[in-house]
Amino acid sequence: MAVCVAVIAKENYPLYIRSVPTESELQFHYMVHTSLDVVDEKVSAMGKALVDQRELYLGLLYPTEDYKVYGYVTNSKVKFVMVVDSSNAALRDNEIRSMFRKLHNSYTDVMCNPFYTPGDRIQSRCACACRGGPAGRGSCSESK
Amino acid sequence: MADAALFEFLHTEMVAELWAHDPDPSPGGQKTSLSVLKGMGFRVGQALGERLPRETLAFREELDILKFLCKDLWVAVFQKQMDSLRTNHQGTYVLQDNSFPLLVRMASGLQYLEEAPKFLAFTCGLLRGTLSTLGIKSLVTASVAALPACKFQVVIQKA
Numbered sequence: 001m002a003v004c005v006a007v008i009a010k011e012n013y014p015l016y017i018r019s020v021p022t023e024s025e026l027q028f029h030y031m032v033h034t035s036l037d038v039v040d041e042k043v044s045a046m047g048k049a050l051v052d053q054r055e056l057y058l059g060l061l062y063p064t065e066d067y068k069v070y071g072y073v074t075n076s077k078v079k080f081v082m083v084v085d086s087s088n089a090a091l092r093d094n095e096i097r098s099m100f101r102k103l104h105n106s107y108t109d110v111m112c113n114p115f116y117t118p119g120d121r122i123q124s125r126c127a128c129a130c131r132g133g134p135a136g137r138g139s140c141s142e143s144k
Numbered sequence: 145m146a147d148a149a150l151f152e153f154l155h156t157e158m159v160a161e162l163w164a165h166d167p168d169p170s171p172g173g174q175k176t177s178l179s180v181l182k183g184m185g186f187r188v189g190q191a192l193g194e195r196l197p198r199e200t201l202a203f204r205e206e207l208d209i210l211k212f213l214c215k216d217l218w219v220a221v222f223q224k225q226m227d228s229l230r231t232n233h234q235g236t237y238v239l240q241d242n243s244f245p246l247l248v249r250m251a252s253g254l255q256y257l258e259e260a261p262k263f264l265a266f267t268c269g270l271l272r273g274t275l276s277t278l279g280i281k282s283l284v285t286a287s288v289a290a291l292p293a294c295k296f297q298v299v300i301q302k303a
Contacts, residue, residue, distance in 0.1 A: 010279065046202075055201060075197040076277045104198065111194040111277075118190050118277075 002082050002099065003067065004028040007107060007122065010077035012036055016122040019083070032081050035061045035069045039079050042071070056104075057097055072100040078107065148223050148245070155246055158184070159262050178262070182269035189273020196220055197278070206300065209278050210237050217274055222246075235300035239271075240293070247292035260288040264296075271296060 004019035019028040038061040046055075058071040063086065072080040080103050082096070110116055162177040196216055203209050214226035218241075228240045246263050250256050264286035271284045281301045288294045 073202070074194070075200065075202055076194055077279050108195050108198060112191040114187075 002084050004032065004081075004083035005103065006032045006081045007103070008032070008036065008079040008081065009119065010079075015078075015120075028083055031064070031067065031069060031083055035071060035081050036079070038062055038069075039071045039073065039081070043073060057100060059093075070096050070100075072104070074104060074107075080104070080107075151221070152246060152249070155263070155266060158266070163262065178265045181262070181265035182272070185266040185269020185271075186273035186276070189270040189275075190277045191273075192217065192220070192270070193274035193277030196274075203278065206280065207231070209275070209280060210239075210298070212278075213271060213274060214239060217270075221270070235302065237298045237300075239296045239298065241296075242293045244292050244294045247288070247294060251291050254290055256291060257288060260291060260294070261286065264288070264294060268296065271298060 003022075004017070006014055006018075007016040009015050014032070017029065017032065019025050039058060042058050042061070056072055056074060058073060061069045061071045061081075063069070066086055068084050068086050070082045070084065072082075074080075080100055082099065082103075084096070110122055111118065116122075158181065162180060197203075197212065200212070200216075203212065210229060210231070214229050218224060218226045222245045224245070226239050227242045230238045230240070244264075244267075246267065247260060250259075250263075268284040268286050272282055275282045275284075275298070283299045283301060284296055285299075286294055286296050
């Protein structure tokens, strides 16, 4: 299941980043940061390719020896990045897509919250719980 | 279509409330109320800009975003599409609505022409908020020649 989930604003700063507590959480932060370049590359490549309409789901951004990183961009240029353990039996594409769809729905709900100012860090127990849902089935213990 | 009526009544009350407590009828006081309305519209537009395009594929260019405003946003908020969209291809767009739902109840013609801008401020903010979520900085102004037709002018600001 997902070991790290991040929501990145269009100015490329993190709005929400959570990972499974391990010794090397910083490593996940670095991975998400480097994946931003790949996201930008994919977005501009698709833009130039004159495809009729670009999809929001970007697919596998890059694999490392232990993890795979997937990306998704919304219409408001907010990026979602998910780091997944490679040792799992390969998660099917639709499962990743459905995880991103749930994440997108949660993010939309956060935007519609009148107590949330766009651009702030997201601090929401509901967001934690939603992330625990699709991403965790026991592997993330910090969701409330 | 009860929800359309609910929003219209709420909007009318918002405008009435802001003007009722305004003891200062000078242009300064009026400007504050107008900017309060625009601010409200802006925040609503930001949330709508996130929620409405959820299932649509990514926008390719500015014109696509403006078309989305005229079709999907207008239908979601006012249950009708914008009547016409014109552009000078240099960052200025004029959106025209020939029977704007928030003005249609008032009069048809030139009566109440001076009161009309108050009822358009929220919608200007709404357009600006949605554009800002979709990545476009803009300035939106509204003008009324004869109720209930009105024009919204969107000027894109290149940073």
